Amino acid sequence: MAGPVLVVGAGLLGTSVALACRRAGVEVLLDDVSPEHLRTASGLGAGRPLSEGDLPRLVVVATPPQHLATSIRAALDTWPDAVVTDVGSVKEAPLTALRAGGDDDLERYVGGHPMAGSERSGPLAATAALFDGRPWAVTPHETSTPQATDVVEALALLCGAVPTRLAPADHDRAVARTSHLPHLAAVLVAGRLADAPPAHLALSGQGVRDVTRVAASDPALWLEILGANAPAVLDVLGEVRAELDALIGAVARPGSPDLTTILARGNAGTAAIPGKHGGPVRPTRSVFVSVPDHPGELARLFGDAGEVGVNIEDVHIDHDPGRPVGLTELVVEESRAEHLLAALESRGWTTHR
Structure with a gap:
């Protein structure tokens, strides 16, 4: 991606976008109304604070929903040569607000929404891997240019996500x-x-x-x-x-x-619901294993499953209050379940059929 990327809003999503861009070797500029968030994100290696004279080629707006339209408009006005996108979870409302103020330069705006997040918030919760393998909605409107849409899809790919193109109303x-x-x-x-x-x-x-x-x-x-x-x-x-x-x-x-x-x-x-990598859902089966509740046991269980050649598709852990073990559910391909059960039992694990 040519030229620096400016991320406006150094919260969870904005800082994660910045970290993913830095992981790919892209120069990142940061801006936030909170000096603390800006210092924290910069300290994490997400980029450097925006300076006078910087000319971003892409602006990613990651402000709270009620500020999206205002921040997008400010980005369009301040950097007339930059493509502008956002990571907001709603697309029609900010677009309607932008159109109310005139749409002469909206061809450079293409909405975006990475389908990833966390119960935690703020830059300290951010990670460069947040978007890996996750859907990223790209929502061009009627006057978005193909070039601007391509830039936003390239950002999603650079962050490790899978871009999916939708109209703004369809997205919502x-x-x-x-x-x-x-x-x-x-x-x-x-x-x-x-x-x-x-x-x-x-x-x-x-x-x-x-x-x-x-x-x-x-x-x-x-x-x-x-x-x-x-x-x-x-x-x-x-x-x-x-x-x-x-x-x-x-x-x-x-x-x-x-x-x-x-x-x-x-x-x-x-x-x-689409399966892994967006493909069809493959038949799976759950294998239940009692795991002692002390350090290293879960890693040993995963290691044993890997050594016998079984890929774990998903995992759930049920901690039963008052018991010294947790019941771990390993979700594996249906055809590999019996092989895994036999292998784990031979290695001393207590399984539940």
Whole structure:
């Protein structure tokens, strides 16, 4: 990528973009209203603070959602020869605000949204590997130039991501379905635990942890995200409300074929999620292993699986309170599961079939 990249906003995403660019040998300039964030990101090796006279060729706006349109407009005005993109989670709202102020130079703006993040925030949570293998939506609008779109797709590739081109409105509908709705569903499930009796919470297993994990994210940030994408989120929430009513009716009729249909639709939706590297989902099977809860045991388990030639597709750890072991779930190709079980048992591991 020719010329320096300017990252405006040195939080989690902005600093991660900067670190990924530095990993690829690209010069990076940093700007942030917070001197502390700027010092921290620079200290991490993400780039150097912007100086007077610097001329970026690409500006990446990584400010909070409510400041996106203002920051994008400032970048377009300040650097008239630069392509401008952003990493915001909503694309229609800032584009509409930009058009309200005139669209004479919007051909240099192409929206972007890397589908990656963390429950943590700020530059100290950043990593150059945050986007590796993750989707990165590239959202050109009607007047974006092909050259500007190519530059933004090149940024996604340079950061290790997989660019996917979508219209801004299609993007917002997609993230409402695949990101915002799952977050709200997790919030509702987690909310039912807030006042639960301790005896109930003692029965919590890995399933409830998996479902509620993202509910721990910053509420202030989600207020901004949901406010910016309210129309698309309301559409999918309306669909879920109708399905919830149907589910309540089906559960009230034990043995109802409607309940079978709803559960099967859940299976179909899970199967529709793209598999590794965006390919079709391959059949997998879970292998459960008891792992002593002290240093080095998990590494030894992974090492033993690698030595017998089995690739671990995913892993989950269920810590049972009061027990000196954790139940580790290794997700592997279905055809390799029995081989892994036999191999681990021969090496002294306690497995659960």
